[in-house]
Amino acid sequence: xxxxxxxxxxxxxxxxxxxxxxxxxxxxxxxxxxxxxxxxxxxxxxxxxxxxxxxxxxxxxxxxxxxxxxxxxxxxxxxxxxxxxxxxxxxxxxxxxxxxxxxxxxxxxxxxxxxxxxxxxxxxxxxxxxxxxxxxxxxxxxxxxxxxxxxxxxxxxxxxxxxxxxxxxxxxxxxxxxxxxxxxxxxxxxxxxxxxxxxxxxxxxxxxxxxxxxxxxxxxxxxxxxxxxxxxxxxxxxxxxxxx
Amino acid sequence: xxxxxxxxxxxxxxxxxxxxxxxxxxxxxxxxxxxxxxxxxxxxxxxxxxxxxxxxxxxxxxxxxxxxxxxxxxxxxxxxxxxxxxxxxxxxxxxxxxxxxxxxxxxxxxxxxxxxxxxxxxxxxxxxxxxxxxxxxxxxxxxxxxxxxxxxxxxxxxxxxxxxxxxxxxxxxxxxxxxxxxxxxxxxxxxxxxxxxxxxxxxxxxxxxxxxxxxxxxxxxxxxxxxxxxx
Numbered sequence: 001x002x003x004x005x006x007x008x009x010x011x012x013x014x015x016x017x018x019x020x021x022x023x024x025x026x027x028x029x030x031x032x033x034x035x036x037x038x039x040x041x042x043x044x045x046x047x048x049x050x051x052x053x054x055x056x057x058x059x060x061x062x063x064x065x066x067x068x069x070x071x072x073x074x075x076x077x078x079x080x081x082x083x084x085x086x087x088x089x090x091x092x093x094x095x096x097x098x099x100x101x102x103x104x105x106x107x108x109x110x111x112x113x114x115x116x117x118x119x120x121x122x123x124x125x126x127x128x129x130x131x132x133x134x135x136x137x138x139x140x141x142x143x144x145x146x147x148x149x150x151x152x153x154x155x156x157x158x159x160x161x162x163x164x165x166x167x168x169x170x171x172x173x174x175x176x177x178x179x180x181x182x183x184x185x186x187x188x189x190x191x192x193x194x195x196x197x198x199x200x201x202x203x204x205x206x207x208x209x210x211x212x213x214x215x216x217x218x219x220x221x222x223x224x225x226x227x228x229x230x231x232x233x234x235x236x237x238x239x240x241x242x243x244x
Numbered sequence: 245x246x247x248x249x250x251x252x253x254x255x256x257x258x259x260x261x262x263x264x265x266x267x268x269x270x271x272x273x274x275x276x277x278x279x280x281x282x283x284x285x286x287x288x289x290x291x292x293x294x295x296x297x298x299x300x301x302x303x304x305x306x307x308x309x310x311x312x313x314x315x316x317x318x319x320x321x322x323x324x325x326x327x328x329x330x331x332x333x334x335x336x337x338x339x340x341x342x343x344x345x346x347x348x349x350x351x352x353x354x355x356x357x358x359x360x361x362x363x364x365x366x367x368x369x370x371x372x373x374x375x376x377x378x379x380x381x382x383x384x385x386x387x388x389x390x391x392x393x394x395x396x397x398x399x400x401x402x403x404x405x406x407x408x409x410x411x412x413x414x415x416x417x418x419x420x421x422x423x424x425x426x427x428x429x430x431x432x433x434x435x436x437x438x439x440x441x442x443x444x445x446x447x448x449x450x451x452x453x454x455x456x457x458x459x460x461x462x463x464x465x466x467x468x469x470x471x472x473x474x475x
Contacts, residue, residue: 145414161400161464176424
């Protein structure tokens with residue numbers, strides 16, 4: 001079992017692993033995204049209150065779910081790199097950060113677009129929106145810190161520490177934002193929570209969540225491959241792999 | 245290599261705290277400038293929002309806390325810079341006392357010169373904004389604890405950015421999201437006190453933040469400093 005774990009520390013093996021998985025993952029992602037999209041947009045029933053505008057949920061919710069999970073992927077990679085000094089974990093952490101930030105941005109933008117017809121405003125200081133915005137800045141902080149250092153090995157260690165500090169703080173931040181929201185509770189926003197989502201709407205949503213996870217994995221592998229290519233441009237194993 | 249005893253560590257911490265306090269006393273501008281900043285920004289709010297006393301007193305808890313937060317950020321920007329540039333930070337990292345403990349004296353000294361001072365003068369600024377006198381104890385208590393947490397969190401960011409050129413804006417980007425819970429708990433305590441609620445829940449949470457921060461933050465600060473020193 002440890003052999004498998006150790007293999008993930010070897011750049012040539014991971015490069016090959018990505019090469020082998022991507023041809024499978026790419027069609028799966030495309031099919032899952034298309035199915036979820038078509039199902040959600042055309043076949044899921046119209047919401048009796050929000051009409052068709054609710055259909056943005058099929059992008060909004062998966063993006064938000066995976067954005068949060070992405071931070072933990074990044075922090076876990078950071079932990080591995082700090083504790084076991086696995087250089088590849090640095091690369092993985094760096095690969096996850098921009099994807100996570102992009103997912104968070106998608107969740108925020110779709111949230112704003114959804115907010116306009118349902119709440120009547122582009123931006124509402126809702127607890128979850130605010131948490132998401134802070135998550136976005138946590139991601140941006142990690143990316144900015146990485147860019148600020150000249151020495152990229154040092155930069156990766158700094159980012160690992162920062163993402164771990166962020167991980168400890170994320171539950172505290174989201175709890176405190178919930179608490180803050182309960183103080184400012186505006187009466188105008190009450191549309192969720194009253195009824196659980198119906199199965200006919202839920203299944204396409206779950207499908208989209210799976211698709212977004214697959215997309216995250218796919219993007220991360222592509223990112224990882226690209227980073228490895230530039231990092232090991234002079235190495236024999238890479239030259240051999242690319243030329244053959 | 246001989247073991248460091250607890251007494252050594254205590255003696256070390258005491259002498260280091262003395263050194264840092266002395267450094268601050270000898271450059272009073274470092275202590276006074278954040279206070280002046282605090283005062284100046286508070287003056288900007290009535291100028292921007294209008295002199296209506298009613299409105300200002302409603303906004304006062306938020307204004308005081310946001311400005312305290314910004315003043316704290318300014319202090320964190322300078323926190324390790326001098327010691328980093330003259331090399332004493334490197335000596336500190338080489339010393340036999342664990343770095344996580346060795347950074348505590350500086351944090352204590354900085355907090356005495358910033359957080360404590362700011363909390364003690366804050367009732368004055370509260371008065372200027374028309375904040376009711378009754379909530380003064382809550383204001384001071386929340387700021388005492390809140391500035392301590394913010395200093396600990398800011399020190400983590402400061403440790404990570406001290407080796408970076410023009411790290412100031414970067415520091416703000418790194419630590420402001422982490423300040424959110426402190427800001428929420430602090431203003432909550434004040435608002436509860438103002439409108440007859442129970443401020444102790446929020447104050448207790450701030451206290452929990454201080455104790456938790458004192459345990460965890462020095463470890464992160466030490467790790468961050470080691471990264472910055474490239475050790």
